[in-house]
Amino acid sequence: MDITALTSRRFLVPGLITLTVLATLPLYGSLYTVILITTILMYIILAVSWVIFSGPTGYMSLASAAFFGVGIYTAAVLMPNTGQLLPLPVVVAIAGLISGLLAVLVGALTLRLRGIYFAIFTFGLVEIIKQVLLYWEFEVTHTRGRFVVLVDNDTVFYIMLGIFVALMLTVYFIRRSKFGLALQSIGENEEAAAHTGINVTMVKVITFGISAIFMGAAGAIMATRWTYIDPYIAFNPLFSFMPVLMAIFGGMGQLYGPVIGAAIFAYLQETLQTTFPYYYMLIFGIVLVVAILYLPNGIVGLIQKLIQRWRKGGSAEQNANT
Amino acid sequence: MQILEGEGVTKYFGGLAAVSKVDFHVDQGEIAGLIGPNGAGKTTLFNLISAALVPKPGTIRFKGEKITGLKPHKICRLGLARTFQEVKIFSNMTVLENVLLGSLFGCSTGMSSADASREAEELLEFVGLSAVRTTPAKDLTLVNQKRIEVARALATKPELLMLDELMAGLNPAEVAQAMELVTRIRDKGITIFMIEHVMKAIMSVCDRIMVLHHGEKIAEGTPQEIAISKKVVEVYLGE
Amino acid sequence: MDLVTILDIAIGGLLMGGIYALLAMGLSLQYGVARVLNIAHGEFIMLGAFATYTLYTAFGINPLLTLAIVGPIIFIIGFLLHRTLFTRLRISSPSPGAFESRSLLATFGILFIIQNLALIGWGANLRAYSYLNFGVNLGGAIFTANRLVSLGFAIGIGLAFYIFLVRTRMGKAIRAAAQDPATASLMGVNINRVLAICFGLGAVMAGFAGTLLSMRVPINPAMGMNYTIIAIIVIVLGGLGSIPGSFIGGFILGIIGTVVTYIEPSLSLAAYYFIFMLLLLVRPKGILGK
Numbered sequence: 001m002d003i004t005a006l007t008s009r010r011f012l013v014p015g016l017i018t019l020t021v022l023a024t025l026p027l028y029g030s031l032y033t034v035i036l037i038t039t040i041l042m043y044i045i046l047a048v049s050w051v052i053f054s055g056p057t058g059y060m061s062l063a064s065a066a067f068f069g070v071g072i073y074t075a076a077v078l079m080p081n082t083g084q085l086l087p088l089p090v091v092v093a094i095a096g097l098i099s100g101l102l103a104v105l106v107g108a109l110t111l112r113l114r115g116i117y118f119a120i121f122t123f124g125l126v127e128i129i130k131q132v133l134l135y136w137e138f139e140v141t142h143t144r145g146r147f148v149v150l151v152d153n154d155t156v157f158y159i160m161l162g163i164f165v166a167l168m169l170t171v172y173f174i175r176r177s178k179f180g181l182a183l184q185s186i187g188e189n190e191e192a193a194a195h196t197g198i199n200v201t202m203v204k205v206i207t208f209g210i211s212a213i214f215m216g217a218a219g220a221i222m223a224t225r226w227t228y229i230d231p232y233i234a235f236n237p238l239f240s241f242m243p244v245l246m247a248i249f250g251g252m253g254q255l256y257g258p259v260i261g262a263a264i265f266a267y268l269q270e271t272l273q274t275t276f277p278y279y280y281m282l283i284f285g286i287v288l289v290v291a292i293l294y295l296p297n298g299i300v301g302l303i304q305k306l307i308q309r310w311r312k313g314g315s316a317e318q319n320a321n322t
Numbered sequence: 323m324q325i326l327e328g329e330g331v332t333k334y335f336g337g338l339a340a341v342s343k344v345d346f347h348v349d350q351g352e353i354a355g356l357i358g359p360n361g362a363g364k365t366t367l368f369n370l371i372s373a374a375l376v377p378k379p380g381t382i383r384f385k386g387e388k389i390t391g392l393k394p395h396k397i398c399r400l401g402l403a404r405t406f407q408e409v410k411i412f413s414n415m416t417v418l419e420n421v422l423l424g425s426l427f428g429c430s431t432g433m434s435s436a437d438a439s440r441e442a443e444e445l446l447e448f449v450g451l452s453a454v455r456t457t458p459a460k461d462l463t464l465v466n467q468k469r470i471e472v473a474r475a476l477a478t479k480p481e482l483l484m485l486d487e488l489m490a491g492l493n494p495a496e497v498a499q500a501m502e503l504v505t506r507i508r509d510k511g512i513t514i515f516m517i518e519h520v521m522k523a524i525m526s527v528c529d530r531i532m533v534l535h536h537g538e539k540i541a542e543g544t545p546q547e548i549a550i551s552k553k554v555v556e557v558y559l560g561e
Numbered sequence: 562m563d564l565v566t567i568l569d570i571a572i573g574g575l576l577m578g579g580i581y582a583l584l585a586m587g588l589s590l591q592y593g594v595a596r597v598l599n600i601a602h603g604e605f606i607m608l609g610a611f612a613t614y615t616l617y618t619a620f621g622i623n624p625l626l627t628l629a630i631v632g633p634i635i636f637i638i639g640f641l642l643h644r645t646l647f648t649r650l651r652i653s654s655p656s657p658g659a660f661e662s663r664s665l666l667a668t669f670g671i672l673f674i675i676q677n678l679a680l681i682g683w684g685a686n687l688r689a690y691s692y693l694n695f696g697v698n699l700g701g702a703i704f705t706a707n708r709l710v711s712l713g714f715a716i717g718i719g720l721a722f723y724i725f726l727v728r729t730r731m732g733k734a735i736r737a738a739a740q741d742p743a744t745a746s747l748m749g750v751n752i753n754r755v756l757a758i759c760f761g762l763g764a765v766m767a768g769f770a771g772t773l774l775s776m777r778v779p780i781n782p783a784m785g786m787n788y789t790i791i792a793i794i795v796i797v798l799g800g801l802g803s804i805p806g807s808f809i810g811g812f813i814l815g816i817i818g819t820v821v822t823y824i825e826p827s828l829s830l831a832a833y834y835f836i837f838m839l840l841l842l843v844r845p846k847g848i849l850g851k
Contacts, residue, residue, distance in 0.1 A: 060662050109842060116598055116661050116801075120793060121841050124834050127790065131831035138827050178426050178435065185412045185423050192410035194394040195372055195403070197428035197478050201393075237786075241669055248666065278677045285673025292667045293649060 015168075022161055026154045034157050036270050038225070041160045043246060043266040045167055045218045047258040050243040052171060053211040055252050056187035057204055063106065063122035065239035066129055067212040070102055071095040071219025072226075072234040073133070073146075079224070081147040088151060092159060092220045099216025100209040107208035111201060123240065130235035137231070145230030148223045159221045167214045171255060174210075183207055245284075249291045251298020260299055325350045325482050325513050326371070326402075331380035333366055340366040341377070342537040348482065353504065353514040355528035355545075357521075359557060363537040364517045365407055368486050371515075372404045373397045384482070399430045403480035405471040407487045407517070413460035420459050421445055421473045428478020445473040449503065465496045472503065476512075483507060485516040489523050501527050525549065533557070565701040570819050572699060576708045578815020579715035580770050584788055585795035585807035586719060587766030593802025594739040594759040596661055597647055600668040602792055603785025604675035605635055605764045609771025610780040611683060617690055624692050624776050625714070631768045639764030642671070643757035651756075672785070679782035689779040711773035718769055719808055722762075726804065735759055739802065767792075787830070794837040 026034055046064055054061050074095035078085050086094070110121050137143050174180040182203050185193040194200045223229055242265065243258075250261020265284075272280035295302055327347040333340050341363040348354045356364050369375040371382055373394045382390050384402055392400075403424075412420050418439075425438035425445075433441075446452045449469040454462060459470055468488060475483055485504070489497045501523050508514055518524040524531065525545040533541040533548065535557045541548060548554055584606060591599045612631045616622040622630075647664055654660035693707040726732040737745040738755045746752040770788070774780070795814050799806025814833065821832040 058658075060665070113841060115658055116665065117797075117841060119662070119665065120598075120797065121838060124790075124838050124841075128831060128834035128838065131828075131834060135827050135831055181415075181419065181423060182427060184415065188412035188414060189410045191374065192406070192412065192474075193423070195374070195398055196424050196474060197395050197398040198423070199393070199395045244666065245669075278680045281673050282677040282681070285670040285677065288670030288673065289646065289667050292663050292670065293646065296653070 019165065023158075026157060031153060034153050035225075036267070038153070038157045038160050039270055040263050040266040041157075041164050042218050042222055043242065043262040044259050045160070045164055045214050046239065046243040047246040047250070047262040048167055048171065048255070049211040049214040051247050051252055051255075051258045052174070053204075053207045054244075055247075056183050057207070058187060059111070059204075060119040060244070061122045061208070061211075062119055062237075062240040062244070063103070063125050063212075064215055064243050065126045065235055065237055066122070067099040067103060067215035068219040068222075068239045069126070069129065069231075069234035069236075070099045071216030072223040072229055074098050074216070075220035075223035076146040076148050076229055076234075079149045081149050081227070084149050088155065088159065088221075088224070092163070092217045095220030096213040096217035099219070100213035103212030104205055104209040107205040108201070111204050111208070123237070126235050126237055126240055130231045133231040133235070145228055145233075148227050148229065150227050151224040153225075156221055156225050160218065163214060163217045163221070170210065170214075179203065179206075245288050245291070247298075249287070249295070249298055251295075251300030251302075253297055254300050257298050257300040264299075323350045324348065326382070326384050326515065328371070328377075328382045329380060331367065331370055331377045331382060333363075333370055333375060333377055339537045341370065341534075343380075344534070344537070344539045346532055346539065346542075348513060348515050349530070350513055351508070351511070352529040353508055353516065353527055355524045355531040356515065356517045356534065357519075357524060357531060357548075358534035362534040364534055365486055366537075367534065368404060368484055368517060371397075372402065372484065395427070398428055398478050398480075401429075401479065401481040402484070403428065403475035403478045403482075404484040405468070405475055405486055405488065407490070409464070409467045409471055411459045411467050411470050411474075414458055416456050417451055417459055417462065417470055418442055418446065418455040420470050421477050424474040424477025428480075442473075442477055445476050448476070448506075449473045465492050465500075468492075468500075469503075472507075476507065480512060482513045482515060485514065485518075487517055487519060489518060489520045497523055566823075568700050569702040570823055571816070572702060572704060574816030574819035575812060576704065576712050576815070577818055578812035579712040579719075580774055580811075581791055581795050581815050582719055582808045582811025583715045583773070584767055584770040584792045585799065585811045586722065586804055587763040587770070588789075588792040589763075589796045589799070589802060589804055589807040590735075590759050590766070591763035592796065593804070594735055595643065595647065595756045595763075596651075596657065597643075597664045597668065597760065598661065598793075599671075599760075599763065600665065600789055601672040601675060601785075602668075602763070602767050603787065603789035604672050604679075605639070605767035605785075606771035606774065606788045607679060607780065607782060607785040608635060608638075608675065609768030610775035610784070611679060611771075611782075612768070613772040613775045614688055614690060614780060617692065624690075624772065625710070628714075628769060628772055631772050632765050635768035636761040636765045638761075640757045640761035642764075643760035644753070646671075647760065648753050648757065676782055676785065683782055685781060685783070687779040687781045690775070692776050705777065707776040711776055714773055715770070718766070722766070723804065723808075731755075731758065791833065794833055797837060797840060 022037070025037060046068065050061065050064055053059070075091050078091045078094065079088070106125060110118060113121055174183070182193065182198045185196070185198060186200050186203060190200055226233065246261040246265050247258040248261070249265065250259065251257030269280065272283070291298070324347045329345055331344045331346070332342055344367065356367065358364055366375065370377045373389070373392055377390060380390070381388055384400060389397055389400065412423070421442040422438055425433060425441045426435070443452070443455070446455055449472055451466060451469055451473065454466065459467065462470065472488070488504070489500050492500060497520055504514060504516070504527055516524070528545055531543065531545055531548045532539055533554050540557065541551045541554050543551070584602065588599060588602045591597050591602070609631050612634070613624050613627040616627045616630065617624050646667060650664055650667060651660050654663055693705070693710055695706055696703040697706050697709055726735060734745070734750045734755050735758070737748065737750055738752055742752055791814065795810040796807050798814060799810030817836060818829055818833065822829045
């Protein structure tokens with residue numbers, strides 16, 4: 001308990017400063033910066049949401065693209081460029097809820113699959129939704145893709161920031177709650193948790209649902225930035241892999257690991273992808289392999305190790321001096 | 323009164339019967355023992371009772387109510403707690419958090435977190451772990467990790483506690499302490515059903531003993547009766 | 562439905578199934594023995610296809626002869642990849658489960674590397690060449706000769722490989738390693754070498770499948786992913802890690818795919834996924850699993 005209070009105070013001031021800097025960004029930042037930060041926030045949301053579930057439980061979900069894509073399509077249906085049906089924040093909330101419900105449904109069916117099976121299944125989920133949508137558009141509606149209402153960049157930015165803040169608060173409250181303790185215990189030893197009275201299936205399913213809500217919400221708001229979407233854009237499997245890579249690259253031991261990992265990668269992507277798309281993906285692959293080989297605890301783990309070594313070195317020097 | 327009873331409890335693994343048509347019962351307030359050679363099906367029977375496995379066929383009743391087919395957490399909340407042969411603790415959580423989880427989730431009646439913490443602290447005192455309450459559970463010795471398991475199980479407010487080889491791997495002094503702990507738990511009014519290999523312990527602590535061999539119950543009686551049972555002696559010598 | 566249509570679907574299914582069986586056997590070897598679920602499997606198919614395409618169009622080498630060139634090259638790539646990357650991961654991973662998820666992610670990295678190198682080298686356009694492209698009449702149904710030849714080769718390669726596993730010393734070592742790596746290494750099997758050979762051979766099977774595919778379908782650097790997914794579906798269908806299971810599973814999926822394509826072409830991929838997810842839920846150990 002003391003530890004949580006301490007960490008929260010330690011992060012409160014930097015957190016508030018970051019938030020103020022971000023909230024006022026459209027006042028002093030260029031349009032390019034606002035768009036760049038929106039994309040970075042989107043990746044951070046995807047990576048942190050992924051970690052909420054996959055971090056403690058150890059299940060490797062590759063369903064992120066499915067939940068993200070469902071959010072995108074929800075927005076496309078509710079706010080077509082021919083006439084917006086509902087206000088933007090409501091659409092974002094509905095998109096989150098639909099993704100969350102889908103996750104609860106899928107989770108209830110599949111969370112008994114372990115290890116590699118779960119990873120394969122969740123990956124299949126992305127593809128099957130994509131294929132069914134393609135079929136639907138091809139055979140039933142005879143369209144290809146959809147156009148979404150154009151929303152100005154500042155609004156997109158603020159809604160993304162809002163989702164990000166809501167996500168961070170959710171993570172914070174989960175960690176401090178009884179629910180969070182149960183979730184952690186499942187990660188440590190699922191069998192013991194079940195025999196201690198914890199409804200392990202329910203805790204896992206709810207967590208999966210919560211993580212999907214934020215992915216869906218982020219998808220909905222991104223749809224308004226892309227304005228044209230189709231099943232290939234919305235259900236791009238990269239949105240399943242990127243969060244995993246970003247989280248691993250950043251380090252999953254601490255919450256700010258995935259945040260850092262996502263920020264670095266999103267920045268690289270935004271700057272490299274348009275000019276050197278193949279080279280960007282090539283670098284992406286190399287970094288992925290190198291990170292898995294040499295950074296098992298991510299960048300945060302590496303930094304912690306360096307600090308430790310530096311401190312040890314420092315204290316050894318002191319000892320030598322006295 | 324019988325707090326736990328099983329009827330024709332059977333479990334096959336592949337073509338092999340790990341537990342075969344076992345009828346058993348545990349009386350309210352007693353310390354019942356379950357012994358048998360390695361591979362006799364003792365832990366499997368515990369797993370069947372605590373719903374880690376489902377018997378097929380067979381029924382198990384707890385407090386007169388059929389519990390076969392329920393999920394493990396339901397069984398725990400009904401008042402049937404267990405420990406494990408190979409300790410299963412939450413390694414990276416503190417000792418207190420391990421026990422707290424039992425208080426928070428283990429009983430059907432909700433409990434405020436203040437009450438739950440107080441209760442967890444009391445149980446740590448009861449098993450003698452107060453001094454290490456903020457230590458990560460993985461840093462404790464085996465005997466203390468087993469105590470965590472006992473305290474965590476007790477935190478779920480069980481009426482029946484199942485102990486799976488509590489004393490395995492402990493030295494003689496620790497075994498003596500464990501035996502004393504078992505009787506203190508019984509004195510709280512909690513019924514105990516325990517698997518044990520340490521004969522001295524089980525003979526002196528238990529009111530009644532059941533013997534499993536090749537998945538079948540071959541004997542049942544007071545420790546004195548078991549000690550002179552021809553069948554039991556044959557099984558153990560023939561091992 | 563008349564007899565010719567049924568024949569058409571049945572033989573068409575076998576023709577597709579042969580290729581599926583080949584690529585699934587390769588993946589099955591990599592996952593069943595080396596415990597690497599290789600998401601880059603399809604990239605080796607693509608490499609095989611492009612190698613054959615380049616050798617045939619630029620140097621006029623008979624596509625079937627390129628098997629002899631493609632095989633060794635891809636084997637060396639796969640072998641070295643395992644020696645440098647997966648051996649290291651296997652040793653540094655705390656548990657087999659951790660190794661499986663880390664190696665799965667690493668193969669995603671390899672996928673991006675190979676695919677984008679190919680995009681840089683060959684460009685994104687579809688490419689095709691014509692070889693043995695004439696019709697053969699089988700009981701009223703007509704198939705191109707290249708499809709029939711590729712089926713023959715797929716079955717031949719599959720059987721040769723199976724005999725290799727059952728009869729040779731190395732095959733026995735591979736099967737021992739699949740059963741129990743720790744004991745196998747105690748028995749004097751050089752486990753790292755055996756696993757690397759398995760990974761290399763798995764990649765070769767993919768490369769061969771690519772060569773055979775290039776004779777009958779247009780190819781491009783992004784073609785791999787769909788075949789990886791098909792291979793994964795097949796090995797789940799046949800039971801993860803079972804070589805005969807993969808072989809049979811390949812033909813089953815080939816026939817199912819042809820039937821669905823006959824009824825509703827745009828649903829064939831969706832049908833694959835549907836079968837696959839249903840199977841995972843109902844029989845996660847595969848149709849042949851116990």
